[in-house]
Amino acid sequence: MARPRFGLIGTGFIGRTHAIALSAVGAVFGERYAPVCELLADHSAEAAQRGARTLGFARATADWRELVRDPAIDVVDICTPNHLHREMALAAIAAGKHVYCEKPLANTAREAREIVTAADAAGVRHMMGFNYICNPLLRVAREMIAAGELGEPYAFRGHYLEDYMSDPAVPWSWRCDRALAGSGALADLGSHLVNLGHFLLGDIARVLGSLQTVHATRRDPASGTQRGVENEDIARALVEFTRGVPGSFEVSRVATGFKCGLAFAIFGTKGALEFDHERMNELRWYDAGAKPGRGGFRTILAGPEHPDYRPFCPAPGHGLGYNDLKVIEVRNVIRAIAGDAPAWPDFHEGARVQRVMEAIEQSHATRAWTEVGS
């Protein structure tokens, strides 16, 4: 396979993470997975040129449409605010490019369906940025569940708690604007938690949701006046997985003290698993079959026996970090493009996640259990 040539759009928080991963992936996983960092787009020529220089891209442009049309680009990598995903993904698909898009895929389930339909019709590869499930220990958790090591799972409890908007003095941003961000904590954090639930236990059939906005206005840096927050700070939901397992979800961007609290517990007839991303190199396992007096959670520490850990480090317990998950994800993107492995999480998964989030919003409005639908 020729080295895939990437065009990256956006160099904010996650754009930089993608760029770091694109430059590291060949060193970690081998030459076969080394991409070409060809073209970088940002909102201004100056930002794009600075980004290209510091992030190792050959060329820069202030016009993302130019990037999408460029014949030297094979993969369009979308790292811009949520409302731009649809337009950029559709343009890239129309130009016959493979697309790698940050979460959420779009702002509504309808938009997400439109993107999936276009991508499938064009026959391009598509992948989502749901990096947390690339954690080697979450692969272990999934394998343990599938192998019956927990017995029959009967309950799931998940949360994703952060406090980046806990302080009411945090200014208004695009994340507070319905048209730019879609939902609030749901789109930003809930998308990851729903994807994690899908990864571990499969699809979600129905939800009972509840939303809460704690800080109704924030100071708009552009005008200096208070501006309305148009989406939720906290979302909660009871969920029912298609396989019959009930669960509870809670996501919050105002969870004071929590920084990256993406966590779950799964309870089964033979044991339980517990995980918290703030301690991402530890998976806790309770074996209900232990001898009386010898029970208790024990910690499985990440190490080279676990999938995708060894290429980073041959030594156990040294640990991976957040950026390493993106390196694994970028390897998965390049592997899918090469046809070496199926693409997952693809845009179908992005759209499925969107439907769950929309069902939670609908359920909040109607105060009733809501089917996720297909």
Ligand SMILES: NC(=O)c1ccc[n+]([C@@H]2O[C@H](COP(=O)([O-])OP(=O)(O)OC[C@H]3O[C@@H](n4cnc5c(N)ncnc54)[C@H](O)[C@@H]3O)[C@@H](O)[C@H]2O)c1
């Ligand atoms: N997977 C994750 O862990 C994760 C983490 C953070 C953000 N995200 C997602 O990444 C996306 C971006 O979030 P962020 O935190 O990086 O935002 P950000 O505001 O930090 O960065 C956005 C970038 O997009 C650029 N941009 C905006 N409009 C543009 C345009 N018209 N043309 C070209 N560039 C443009 C901005 O200049 C900036 O470089 C969001 O969809 C968010 O949900 C994912």
